Amino acid sequence: MSMKFPIERFRKAATPLYYYDMELLQQTLDKIKGSVSRYGFNVHYAMKANANPAILRRISEAGFGADTVSGGEIAAAINAGFKAEDIVFAGVGKTDGEILLGLREGIGCFNVESAQELEIIEQLALEERKVARVALRINPNIDAHTHHYITTGLEENKFGLDISVVPQMIQKCMQSKALSFVGLHFHIGSQITTLEPYRMLCERINAIQNDLEQQGMTSIKSINVGGGLGVDYDDPDKHPIADFDPYFALFHNHLKLRDGQQLHFELGRAVVAQCGSLITRVIYVKEGIGKRFAIVDAGMTDLIRPALYQAHHKIENLTGAGRELRQYDVVGPICESSDVFGHDEMLPEVHRGDLIALRSAGAYGEVMASRYNLRSLPGCIAE
Numbered sequence: 001m002s003m004k005f006p007i008e009r010f011r012k013a014a015t016p017l018y019y020y021d022m023e024l025l026q027q028t029l030d031k032i033k034g035s036v037s038r039y040g041f042n043v044h045y046a047m048k049a050n051a052n053p054a055i056l057r058r059i060s061e062a063g064f065g066a067d068t069v070s071g072g073e074i075a076a077a078i079n080a081g082f083k084a085e086d087i088v089f090a091g092v093g094k095t096d097g098e099i100l101l102g103l104r105e106g107i108g109c110f111n112v113e114s115a116q117e118l119e120i121i122e123q124l125a126l127e128e129r130k131v132a133r134v135a136l137r138i139n140p141n142i143d144a145h146t147h148h149y150i151t152t153g154l155e156e157n158k159f160g161l162d163i164s165v166v167p168q169m170i171q172k173c174m175q176s177k178a179l180s181f182v183g184l185h186f187h188i189g190s191q192i193t194t195l196e197p198y199r200m201l202c203e204r205i206n207a208i209q210n211d212l213e214q215q216g217m218t219s220i221k222s223i224n225v226g227g228g229l230g231v232d233y234d235d236p237d238k239h240p241i242a243d244f245d246p247y248f249a250l251f252h253n254h255l256k257l258r259d260g261q262q263l264h265f266e267l268g269r270a271v272v273a274q275c276g277s278l279i280t281r282v283i284y285v286k287e288g289i290g291k292r293f294a295i296v297d298a299g300m301t302d303l304i305r306p307a308l309y310q311a312h313h314k315i316e317n318l319t320g321a322g323r324e325l326r327q328y329d330v331v332g333p334i335c336e337s338s339d340v341f342g343h344d345e346m347l348p349e350v351h352r353g354d355l356i357a358l359r360s361a362g363a364y365g366e367v368m369a370s371r372y373n374l375r376s377l378p379g380c381i382a383e
């Protein structure tokens, strides 16, 4: 089985472009909703994964909340129809301006990552005569066994608070009329492909809750376990929708939620990765010494994941059906040696003008595009 691409539309369109299969996105959203409604959990879509307006609108219409990391994301979430109270705001470096925006919009929660940040949120909330709802992001020190650039839950990472400072910060919230303590936030990393790290996270949270309760802190209304569920980049057609059921069931089975306590998730990649592909045209085929290059019009400026994380996105020649397989390095036009999408790829013979799909590019693709080399940003077809 292979995803159906509107190739005739691509032929007429300028490339490179991101193609989003909105039907597949809808199926993914329906699947998540079916799975979480069984347990009464909530999902805030991590919009850093893809903030394309069509995608955001569809996700807000499905009733999800939004996990944001900047003032720009808060504004885009509100524009796309997310309710302010369903928006959470994370990040180690929230500026005063961004905090003020969150306060004025009345967002659901600030996920706080340092003692100084809590001071500033309190001060700004007092000035604005508002109450800031805050959760404390704890660094759980769990190794998610993923690429070191996308591991976030280890002590050596810049994210979150050490557990030792948390009780005094909860106390501070309790004593302040401008702060309302909502709960605890965690996130262990991204593209996590086994459930074991999540089981460890549940155990860690259980222990933390026990400890805090023993110190008399019982008002934890919500637990937010972040995101990170991975997808299959090697075979996007085999599992176009991530395996959500076992993931949510694991939290249901292992996390000891207290009465009335809510559980929140912040999934990004698993929601949008498989519904998107980067569509690019072959500009030239070049015979090198012992190498044959397919030079395409997309580069690391359109999809940086291969250059930045040594990621591999499955490459397909959409217009080469029936041709003999040949071996290519698929490369972009940018003046950097890391501008390579694949080495020794076996593809149906590639001709100038062929359309190539780089699959599983719906997450951390379009949003990470840049204008390096003064290129244009990629286009988009969402249908």
Ligand code: LLP
Pocket: 046, 048, 049, 067, 090, 150, 152, 187, 189, 190, 191, 226, 227, 228, 229, 266, 267, 268, 269, 270, 305, 309, 363, 364
């Ligand atoms: N919550 C927090 C606090 C996060 O930092 C992240 C991702 C998420 C949720 C969503 O994680 P997801 O479900 O998408 O794994 N650019 C990298 C990924 C960076 C992830 C950053 N944080 C990549 O292309 O692989």
